[in-house]
Amino acid sequence: MEKWFFGEFGGRFVPETLVHPLEELEEAYEYYRNDPEFQEELKLYLTTYAGRPTPLTYAARLSRELGGARIYLKREDLNHTGSHKLNNTLGQVLLAKKMGKKRVIAETGAGQHGVATATACALLGLECQVYMGAVDVERQKLNVFRMQVLGAQVIPVYSGSQTLKDAINEALRDWVRNVDTTHYVIGSVVGPHPYPTMVRDFQSVIGREAKEQFLEREGRLPDYVIACVGGGSNAIGIFSAFLPYGDVRLVGVEAGGLGLETGKHAASIGRGRKGVLHGSMSLLLQDEFGQIQETHSIAAGLDYPGVGPEHAFLAKTGRAQYVTATDEEAQEAFCLLARTEGIIPALESAHALAYAVKIAPSLPREATVLVCLSGRGDKDVEVVMRSLAKEA
Amino acid sequence: MDPLREALEKKKRKLFVPYLTFGYPDVSSFCTLLRICEEEGADAVEVGIPHSDPVADGPVIQTTSFAALKQGVTPPLVVEVMAGVSLSIPLIAMTYGNIVLQYGVGRFARDFREVGFRGLIVADFPLEAWDFLKEAQGLLSRILLASVTSPLERVRRIAEVSEGFVYLVSGKGVTGKTEVDFSALKERVACIRRHTSALVLPGFGIHNPRQAATLAEYTDGVIVGSALLEYIIRNRDTATWMEGFAALVRSYRRALDGAA
Numbered sequence: 001m002e003k004w005f006f007g008e009f010g011g012r013f014v015p016e017t018l019v020h021p022l023e024e025l026e027e028a029y030e031y032y033r034n035d036p037e038f039q040e041e042l043k044l045y046l047t048t049y050a051g052r053p054t055p056l057t058y059a060a061r062l063s064r065e066l067g068g069a070r071i072y073l074k075r076e077d078l079n080h081t082g083s084h085k086l087n088n089t090l091g092q093v094l095l096a097k098k099m100g101k102k103r104v105i106a107e108t109g110a111g112q113h114g115v116a117t118a119t120a121c122a123l124l125g126l127e128c129q130v131y132m133g134a135v136d137v138e139r140q141k142l143n144v145f146r147m148q149v150l151g152a153q154v155i156p157v158y159s160g161s162q163t164l165k166d167a168i169n170e171a172l173r174d175w176v177r178n179v180d181t182t183h184y185v186i187g188s189v190v191g192p193h194p195y196p197t198m199v200r201d202f203q204s205v206i207g208r209e210a211k212e213q214f215l216e217r218e219g220r221l222p223d224y225v226i227a228c229v230g231g232g233s234n235a236i237g238i239f240s241a242f243l244p245y246g247d248v249r250l251v252g253v254e255a256g257g258l259g260l261e262t263g264k265h266a267a268s269i270g271r272g273r274k275g276v277l278h279g280s281m282s283l284l285l286q287d288e289f290g291q292i293q294e295t296h297s298i299a300a301g302l303d304y305p306g307v308g309p310e311h312a313f314l315a316k317t318g319r320a321q322y323v324t325a326t327d328e329e330a331q332e333a334f335c336l337l338a339r340t341e342g343i344i345p346a347l348e349s350a351h352a353l354a355y356a357v358k359i360a361p362s363l364p365r366e367a368t369v370l371v372c373l374s375g376r377g378d379k380d381v382e383v384v385m386r387s388l389a390k391e392a
Numbered sequence: 393m394d395p396l397r398e399a400l401e402k403k404k405r406k407l408f409v410p411y412l413t414f415g416y417p418d419v420s421s422f423c424t425l426l427r428i429c430e431e432e433g434a435d436a437v438e439v440g441i442p443h444s445d446p447v448a449d450g451p452v453i454q455t456t457s458f459a460a461l462k463q464g465v466t467p468p469l470v471v472e473v474m475a476g477v478s479l480s481i482p483l484i485a486m487t488y489g490n491i492v493l494q495y496g497v498g499r500f501a502r503d504f505r506e507v508g509f510r511g512l513i514v515a516d517f518p519l520e521a522w523d524f525l526k527e528a529q530g531l532l533s534r535i536l537l538a539s540v541t542s543p544l545e546r547v548r549r550i551a552e553v554s555e556g557f558v559y560l561v562s563g564k565g566v567t568g569k570t571e572v573d574f575s576a577l578k579e580r581v582a583c584i585r586r587h588t589s590a591l592v593l594p595g596f597g598i599h600n601p602r603q604a605a606t607l608a609e610y611t612d613g614v615i616v617g618s619a620l621l622e623y624i625i626r627n628r629d630t631a632t633w634m635e636g637f638a639a640l641v642r643s644y645r646r647a648l649d650g651a652a
Contacts, residue, residue, distance in 0.1 A: 001523075011521065013516050014447075014516055015447065015516055015537070015561075016519075016536075016538060016539040016542060016550075016561060017561055017565075018541075019541075021541065159451075159454050160444065160445065176448075176565060177564055177570075178564070180564075273494075275493060276489045276493060276516070277490065278445075278447075289491065289494060290443070290491045290492075290494030
């Protein structure tokens with residue numbers, strides 16, 4: 001049972017009906033993880049289909065404008081479908097196919113993971129259904145349509161708060177009913193073992209590439225690696241390659257929403273307490289009785305009351321540091337990057353950027369900061385437009 | 393032998409264990425419903441302590457759970473209310489792990505035992521996860537779920553360490569929305585019988601007395617939740633819904649007595 005945990009976090013807290021299917025998944029994953037043929041096939045899709053490796057971009061004008069450390073961007077926004085999510089869905093859907101599953105289900109908040117799952121299913125010829133909170137269906141209509149165009153069925157979830165956490169609940173309920181035919185593609189490093197480990201492994205390609213590219217460019221490792229954290233899959237993906245190097249400071253940026261003092265945020269590490277949700281022990285935003293609280297972030301992809309157990313562990317041990325950026329700071333970073341570099345980042349990624357913007361001016365010119373630009377911001381322009389109009 | 397099991401065995405009949413969500417439709421009606429269950433022949437009552445994220449539950453128990461939470465139901469309120477209710481049948485708390493962890497495992501077990509609870513079912517804590525609930529030992533019987541998807545070797549292990557009874561999930565699904573998988577169920581009952589003397593009660597998706605009687609032919613009784621709660625949801629605006637509920641409980645009791 002020890003390998004299910006990262007220190008005191010992780011585990012497998014699920015209804016008994018899912019225990020055996022998770023054992024089967026773990027076994028299959030262990031097998032294919034070490035199968036050169038599977039890895040070769042996945043690599044082929046990642047290169048010839050997803051467009052990997054994604055570039056490392058030196059943000060020259062942004063760095064100059066801030067007047068301190070040199071900022072580099074790992075360009076996951078240039079991955080097919082516009083975010084890092086496809087790294088994981090290609091891996092999991094390929095695994096599902098090898099396991100003989102005919103049907104794939106997924107949850108989605110903003111729709112990025114749903115689109116990435118629908119894409120991988122279209123590519124590999126599997127049936128796909130995506131659970132999405134009814135509130136999110138309403139505010140992310142374009143992504144709902146994208147999934148439908150890709151041949152997936154989007155199922156609105158009307159229970160609970162009708163957002164991401166409820167979509168995960170409903171996907172778990174579906175999986176309980178259909179375990180024989182169905183694989184559940186979880187979109188982040190959350191959920192019961194083996195998900196946090198498996199999703200990390202599929203996302204670790206970000207870190208492997210970034211480390212190699214950075215070494216080639218700078219001849220040394222970065223001083224800071226910064227990534228946004230909702231569930232935390234892009235962050236774990238990029239952190240994984242730098243974990244052994246104690247000199248590299250790892251920083252996860254959670255959604256500060258309207259400010260931690262307002263209670264309207266999604267800072268599960270910053271303000272959460274230990275507890276169990278969606279199959280694992282982690283840090284959660286919950287009331288004193290263990291009921292899960294509603295969260296707020298301008299970035300739908302960070303709007304989640306829990307966090308991957310490995311992040312809770314890295315926070316506890318101090319190997320990584322976790323901070324927050326508010327909605328406003330993220331929006332400013334969003335506009336700043338667009339203006340100085342010609343890159344419109346996802347609002348999620350803009351949180352990571354906001355922290356880089358905050359620290360860069362006080363760092364020396366020799367210092368380097370690597371930011372994981374986890375996705376592109378086309379999906380967010382409407383949100384930012386409305387928000388800026390409100391301020392004006 | 394643990395006291396819950398002893399109490400159930402003393403009944404010497406097929407067991408009927410209804411499930412009610414605490415505080416649904418409201419606290420005072422809930423207390424009346426408990427009394428009705430006792431009077432109409434329930435052998436124990438499972439009391440659902442609501443959670444905001446009930447992943448093992450179908451639409452009916454989700455509805456009753458959210459309604460109860462909206463009215464401000466909390467574990468301390470359950471203890472406070474139940475302290476004033478005295479019943480001749482044991483109560484079993486059914487909830488999710490995080491509710492127990494946040495209350496404090498030892499404190500939960502002591503407080504709930506004090507007000508009439510004898511068993512604990514945690515829907516999202518399989519056998520291995522009970523390592524986190526050790527402090528409840530000796531206070532509340534550890535009732536484990538086995539499922540039609542559990543391999544027989546695992547079913548055996550579960551039955552060996554489950555206290556009170558083995559809660560056998562009757563098919564693949566969530567509460568109220570499960571189609572009973574008779575062949576897988578029978579195979580698991582046979583396995584439990586072969587290796588242990590544990591009581592076996594199927595639950596999930598049992599929705600009428602006839603079906604209950606059929607299942608009771610080769611088990612020790614049944615657990616019925618969603619079917620009862622759905623009746624309440626549909627009828628609670630009528631003047632005679634409590635009588636109707638009593639008649640429904642009675643019909644399960646009779647069907648089970650007929651199966652004995």
